[in-house]
Amino acid sequence: MASLVVFVVVIAVLVGSTPGWPVVRETFFNAQQFGDSLPGLLEAFWLNVRIFLVAEPIILVLSLGIAIVRTLRAPVLLPLRLVATIYVDVFRGVPTILVIFLLGFGVPALRLQGVPNSPVFWGTAALILSYSAYVAEVFRAGIGSVHPSQRMAARSLGLSTWQTNRYVVIPQAIRNVVPPLLNDFISLQKDTALVAVLGPVEILRQAQIDASSTFNYTPYVVAALIFIALTIPMTRFADWVQSRMARRQRAGGTA
């Protein structure tokens, strides 16, 4: 604890003694600007929260479906498996921000009838497509982590391949991947800010607007603090779940 205090003091003194510090303090940590921008940023943040709340459940369902398709071994399903594999390869290979650009500017430019033009819609769709590819791999790893003897035991009781997946393998797979899943949730919460590149006024865009009208960067710091306020509880929760599962694992033994 003492070493931590010393460390913080040393850093503070070092930063405070740099020649540019007075200017930085004025442009990034201005109390007046802080108070002025906070309400607007909080309001804009509500859009990020809504994007997250819509995207996350869809990602979970979509990615679990993709993961299951990729683990099926029946030769008849080869085309389906191929599509799933290509999808994962493509969307894991392309930076999320590029997917957002391509969908957000590309699809509305097609002027299709009955297709929404809203940047929020396409930004969210891009996040869903990009994240589903990642989360599908997490689920696939989870399915792979279930011991083959579990599948064998289920089959020996007369359960079909599908029933074995549904009642024995997937419930255990989901349990095994809860910590990495929570990690991806946290990442998604932050990446909702990428939708800003399409123009909708979410928190990052609002901070840009505030900053460029006042020539002061304090709104960016405020935006960062708002993200931290949301992600830290989530991170702590993920840590807690992880340590609890590790304890259970140690107590479990053979099963």
Added chain:
Amino acid sequence: MSVIEIGGVWKSFEELPVLRGIDLTIESHQAVVLIGASGSGKSTLLRCINGLETVDAGSIVLAPRTREEVDISAPRVDMDAVRRRIGIVFQSYNLFPHLSVLDNVTLAPRKVAGVRAEQATDEAMALLTRFGLGDKAGEYPDRLSGGQSQRVAIVRALALQPEVMLFDEITSALDPLLVGEVLDAVRELKAGGLTLVMATHEMGFARDVADQVCFLRDGIVFEQGLPEQVLGDPQRPETREFLARILG
């Protein structure tokens, strides 16, 4: 009347022959004990009977010359239907860790046999109580001892009311102190008239319970007969050598 007839079964794993022409008839209400060193083909034979492995040649017929006759070794057999009629218990229990003891037992009756949840629960509770596990119904597998786990695995296989039960070295992973309670459960099944096939290294138990003992070596039935014959007065030098080694 025979329950299973095995004729000329061959099975190789990547060119390595494990079963080399096995002939064996399992009579109804009998306990057949398979003995032999590790790698002699006992487990593979049991897994072929349950269809967990497909045979390369030969036939395995369930309920021969009856209306329910099925050739397990034939292609395109509905194996799920066959496995409902043949229970198997493994060395490593393989209980489902995410389900309670009761749900472990009722899963197959409900989802495979289509028994209503209420009836499946009643039947499962009756079986669990019969094997001294009535108070464990709500527990999860990680709270059970090895002996309790293996008895739950036996009950789980029994819940489908199989015509024959296969036991694959079910006491080999257990603490020696817990072997007795599991063997007692098998004795109880034998007394109830169920047909059993059991791979085991417990020679005392084999002598006690078996109607027929088969000594397997290199994927062949080397010697078979009554336990007092095979275990008490073995005819083949290989059998004598094996028994001398295992009995110390």
